[in-house]
Amino acid sequence: MDYVIEMLHIRKEFPGVVANDDITIQLRKGEIHALLGENGAGKSTLMNVLFGLYQPEQGEIRVKGKEVNITNPNVANDLGIGMVHQHFMLVETFTVTQNIILGNEPTKHGRVNIKEAEEEVQKLSDKYGLRVDATAKISDISVGMQQRAEILKTLYRGAEVLIFDEPTAVLTPQEITELMEIFKTLIAEGKSIILITHKLKEIMQICDRCTVIRKGKGIGTVNVADTNVKELASLMVGRDISFQVDKQPAKPKQTVLEINDLVVKDSRKIDRLKGLDLSVRAGEIVGIAGVDGNGQSELIETITGLRKANTGKILLNNKDITNLSPRKVTESGIGHIPQDRHKYGLVLDYSIGENIVLQTYYKRPFSKYKILNYKQIFSKAEQLIAEYDVRTPSVYTKARALSGGNQQKAIIAREIDRSPDLLIAAQPTRGLDVGAIEFIHRKLIEERDKGKAILLISFELDEILDVSDRIAVIYDGKIVADIKPEETNEQHLGLLMAGSGHEKVGESS
Missing domain, CATH: 3.40.50.300 (P-loop containing nucleotide triphosphate hydrolases)
Structure with missing residues (x-):
């Protein structure tokens, strides 16, 4: 099996804590691969290693079968890896386009060609059905639109692999439905996605495979079609979870x-x-x-x-x-x-x-x-x-x-x-x-x-x-x-x- 990304036996330590302990995750081309785990299990840390924000103490990373050393996010971008963080990395007083080109500005005669950039961003937005106004200021658009600006930022830099860290945590139900459609469009274009999420229904709805980590250790990878919500929850927390809220009828007073x-x-x-x-x-x-x-x-x-x-x-x-x-x-x-x-x-x-x-x-x-x-x-x-x-x-x-x-x-x-x-x-x-x-x-x-x-x-x-x-x-x-x-x-x-x-x-x- 050919993998576009392989993270093999990754170990990442911080003072007093081992965040990732011998974790392996392999991403196939054209799949949506869920990364599931409890709060603090080490999911974001693992993806920050892939994106070059952290350096692992042990393990190796391969891109299309070739071992690479991702020392910073620019290297990750050059390798076609983009990341949409849980807390967006946007400058609120800048426009969508200014945020997208930041650090990668097109110039003409030594000056930033903002008009050309806006046209390019709008083309990308239309191509992937993102419907973002390239000239809008970040502070004036909804959280859902800000997330789309983050997606455009990765696509503008040529990302073939997109990492999403809890992308639906701050979205309304309608925005979540729209984001799922965007994922399908990206996959149809030949992209591959790693999705960090706690929402088991979303994994069942959109993902092909799921890698589970618990307290910094890899538990395993399952085919989503072969599992269910209860099994995923049990793998994640190490015990059975009740999805029914147990309560007696209320007795309201004053x-x-x-x-x-x-x-x-x-x-x-x-x-x-x-x-x-x-x-x-x-x-x-x-x-x-x-x-x-x-x-x-x-x-x-x-x-x-x-x-x-x-x-x-x-x-x-x-x-x-x-x-x-x-x-x-x-x-x-x-x-x-x-x-x-x-x-x-x-x-x-x-x-x-x-x-x-x-x-x-x-x-x-x-x-x-x-x-x-x-x-x-x-x-x-x-x-x-x-x-x-x-x-x-x-x-x-x-x-x-x-x-x-x-x-x-x-x-x-x-x-x-x-x-x-x-x-x-x-x-x-x-x-x-x-x-x-x-x-x-x-x-x-x-x-x-x-x-x-x-x-x-x-x-x-x-x-x-x-x-x-x-x-x-x-x-x-x-x-x-x-x-x-x-x-x-x-x-x-x-x-x-x-x-x-x-x-x-x-x-x-």
Whole structure:
């Protein structure tokens, strides 16, 4: 069998940890090959070795049968290897074209020929059905379009092998469907793809083979057609996984969060929330279902004090918290798992221990007379790291050194441990493996059963249907339906999210 890429017996070490221990993966031409493993299993590290960002301590890499030494990403590009990272490598103030040609600019008479570059980028975009505006500024386009710009960047440099690191983690269901079609187009053009993902359904839907790694070691490679979701999950985590959320019926009590006639405008003075009404009671999980861009972000940011309301009221336990500062909102009894963990959840250059007390560092026992007590801080961090299985070399490791999934688990540990009256969980399982998702869902239900109120915002309809006690559908800045999970299904919810099907609310589907 001829392979376009072979990574044989790769070992990669960091201080205090072996990230990859004797791993082999072989990619055939024209296949989509999944790389599956738990958070922190070493998947991204392995692909960063292939892309030249890290150098392995042992093992060899072959491209089309020939051994190569990939010392940096430029060498990888020259060998036809491109990588779309989980956290995009884009300059927000540049246009799509400026980002794509960065470091590889076409010149004419010593000057960058931006017009020629834009034409070339637009041609590539049209050829692969990416539908990207080559002249648009990165800060003005959606996350899905930014990802397409990253794909174009690799294609512009002549990539024959494309590595995708968790490409669907930040996409809406519609964008995921479109990305799968793009994958098919790339394969039809003779490209080969390595796909890092936690989403087992996607592997079953699109991949030919799957290599599984667990705690840095290779478990094996399987043909996707010969396996199923349960077997893949078991291979990944080393135990059987339950895909059913085990919970008793909710016993809601008093109203904890009440939002009345909330209007929020964006920077261009356009209404993003248009008289929104919503309530969440103690002892229930209310899921917000909606297509991205219908006001979810504005709703979260306004409740948590990150954005000002124009009119309307937000009441927490009958107290008006409208337009309070984020700290005052937190101290009033709200916890917040943010949808963007890098922007709002972590200080990436602080240690993971420091990040775990970000909401409480100024209180005893973590500080006294404004002096931090690091012994208490790191003791607390060690307790939560163990409880939530945050994979990190130590509490002193910088947050940016952890995998995305382990960063997420640290945030969740911090917020749930405070046991706030209202927990806002925005995309809480984004980038998490099935074992971690099972654990987080159990934690959310435990909080509910303690009598806490939980507002769950997720693009995963499975999660909304399985975890919620009540589903509020948001469309065009308003709640357009309030429905119980047992009264609906994915298809019906999809209609409601698209602004139709309201007449069916309350009917059994």
